[in-house]
């Protein structure tokens with residue numbers, strides 16, 4: 001087949017020349033839940049689907065979210081939850097699910113967040129199909145937009161895989177290297193060894209020299225999480 005014929009066949013297939021709009025690219029994968037990733041043998045399981053025993057409220061009291069059916073769900077107004085355990089360097093895996101809120105706009109659209117060491121928020125939001133900004137899903141809130149918009153549609157399970165390197169200090173306590181993070185969303189790298197110049201809003205504290213927990217944000221929406229595990233590196 002000649003190049004001309006091939007091109008014509010392509011145009012016919014896509015409807016060009018027939019008065020039809022070209023077919024939209026199929027994005028079937030955006031409708032499909034990520035397969036759940038079992039914790040490797042080195043991992044500390046932070047949530048396996050049944051109970052919130054590894055978690056507390058910000059005031060140290062009982063975590064107020066619901067655990068059911070293999071996932072946990074935000075109970076709006078009950079507040080953020082954080083792990084009892086704290087971490088320095090780590091690899092984190094978690095899966096999340098966003099409600100579909102067609103009437104909501106911007107930051108009201110299925111907002112939550114994953115705070116590394118309780119200090120650096122990876123935004124959780126319904127940003128499907130948008131040109132991602134530094135407050136959209138996958139952004140390090142207010143610091144950096146994701147390299148790609150790797151979001152799936154709401155009501156579909158997604159995942160974050162995170163490698164976090166805590167800041168380094170010399171013997172006198174002077175900061176020598178800022179924190180760094182690599183984030184992979186739904187198998188796409190959205191931050192590549194990004195330096196974190198500061199903590200992000202709503203952080204637990206600014207004591208960056210200390211280890212910190214994983215904190216999940218209650219922003220008033222019925223966001224779900226499942227299968228959360230972490231591998232401490234240091």
Ligand code: MG
Pocket residue numbers: 111112113121123124217219
């Ligand atoms: Mg948030």
